[in-house]
Amino acid sequence: MTALSKTPELIDSKAIKPLVEARALRGATILGQPGGWAVVIRYGDAERVIAAQKSRRMRLWRHVDTAVSFIRGELHMDRFEVDAAEHDAHANEIKRPDQAERLRKQREAADYDAWFRAKVQEGLDAIERGEVVSHEEAEADFARMMDEA
Template structure:
């Protein structure tokens, strides 16, 4: 088991990479994914997750390697699979499907609503939708209120 590592936040790592101060990196296996250890000067630090001091864990080796290559600018680095156990941590988010469904429904409703508004505006422009005079609107509203009150009295709710 690897001893607990000191961490460094992603912004500091990017600053080191920008200054070409990183000497090397190790992508090392963790339960459920991979972490990255950067070497600079005489120091070694593991890259921390955003807004925390815990290890940042990438789900697969390709994304961790891409981070080292693309974000840190290191084409050569080590890979240590010693402690990798892909079955150790279940990282699924049970609320993801529900959240995605809600986003999809909201997008559909937004598109429908915008279409209705555009249809009404087009109707006003071409004359197929007429403006209701205020007196007529008041009479319709009052008639609707009277009918609703009648139903409430009749059904008791």
């Protein structure tokens, strides 16, 4: 198989395991695609492209070495073909806006956590120095702030 000119038939990882265990795989090809690398397996007279988890789309590895690791580690094959004819690393840059948003929220949470811990430490240090505000003083300060607002 040199190129995917039509919609490929897919196979998921669960269906591959019995084929690997039965040693039914006849070959594999790392197939260059726009934006990554697909893996095509051959067994019997069939050729199937590895599907992405939880979807009915072709799984793409961003780097050829991770596709090689998959073939060697999961399919237990040391010999395979590589077809880079259709590969274009920059064609479909894989964007993960959900990942960027998750990382932004993690940074915000870490910043808030650091700020909060610093404020608590300031309070503990003030207590240790004997700088304590009585309940009445705190109520008076609060009432004064409410009157100003």
